Amino acid sequence: MPTVPDLTGKTVFAIDLLSRAYQLFHALPEMTAPDGRPVSVIFGLTRDLLDIIEKRKPDYLFCGMDAAGPTFRHERFEAYKANRAEMPDDLVPQIPLVRRLLEVMGIPCLELPGFEADDVLATLATRVAAAGGTCTIATSDKDARQLLSDRVHLLNLRNNAPLGIPELEAEWAIRPDQVVDFLALVGDAVDNVPGVPGIGPKIASELLQKFGTLEGVLANIDKVSGAKRKENLATHAATA
Numbered sequence: 001m002p003t004v005p006d007l008t009g010k011t012v013f014a015i016d017l018l019s020r021a022y023q024l025f026h027a028l029p030e031m032t033a034p035d036g037r038p039v040s041v042i043f044g045l046t047r048d049l050l051d052i053i054e055k056r057k058p059d060y061l062f063c064g065m066d067a068a069g070p071t072f073r074h075e076r077f078e079a080y081k082a083n084r085a086e087m088p089d090d091l092v093p094q095i096p097l098v099r100r101l102l103e104v105m106g107i108p109c110l111e112l113p114g115f116e117a118d119d120v121l122a123t124l125a126t127r128v129a130a131a132g133g134t135c136t137i138a139t140s141d142k143d144a145r146q147l148l149s150d151r152v153h154l155l156n157l158r159n160n161a162p163l164g165i166p167e168l169e170a171e172w173a174i175r176p177d178q179v180v181d182f183l184a185l186v187g188d189a190v191d192n193v194p195g196v197p198g199i200g201p202k203i204a205s206e207l208l209q210k211f212g213t214l215e216g217v218l219a220n221i222d223k224v225s226g227a228k229r230k231e232n233l234a235t236h237a238a239t240a
Helices: 017-027 040-056 072-076 094-105 117-130 143-148 163-171 176-186 201-211 212-218 227-237
Strands: 011-018 059-066 135-137 152-156 161-163
Touching: 011 017, 011 040, 011 117, 017 040, 017 094, 017 117, 040 094, 059 117, 117 143, 117 152, 117 176, 135 212, 143 152, 143 176, 161 163, 163 176, 176 201, 176 212, 201 212
Parallel strands: 011 059, 011 135, 135 152
Antiparallel strands: 152 161
């Protein structure tokens, strides 16, 4: 194992690259290079990176990208992301240009076969925190909320809205360690994760506040209010 540097007082910024590319693709008007290639994402990402470097001044800056091919999640759950549409035709030719942009700017792009960018960025954030630094992950992915701590924060570049533990508590009324169980109950249509029918964010929060964990909820179904809710939790326990 390589020696982890002392990152005390250091700031690390990490970008979920494809997530941001999709945001920019849908937010910006069409732009083309002289040869006709679409370049709106390149324009938007260049602006983002320069803004981060000049205004936020992180000590380290990384990007994370999904590697080609399936991940360990597909092995565990065949229907994972089964409803995800193909990448838009005008975005496909911009991805090599995105890689070239990062190469020119000297910004590392981290990826690993069998894993998503989320996994790589989560590993980075965890190691940064353990080494005494602070890490901001630029992502809108709800799964990343489980990483929140006094040393790990999230930022949505779409609206520059920061998200930390107080914001999580205000929105979902749970702790970071309850995020996985919250999403197991509610489900996630984006990833085709089914959840438990009839359990929305408000009810999931109430159940986790009362019983602590998914296991706690399932062990106390008899104490949950509502006959249909009890039935759904019992029927879909294994799925959750």
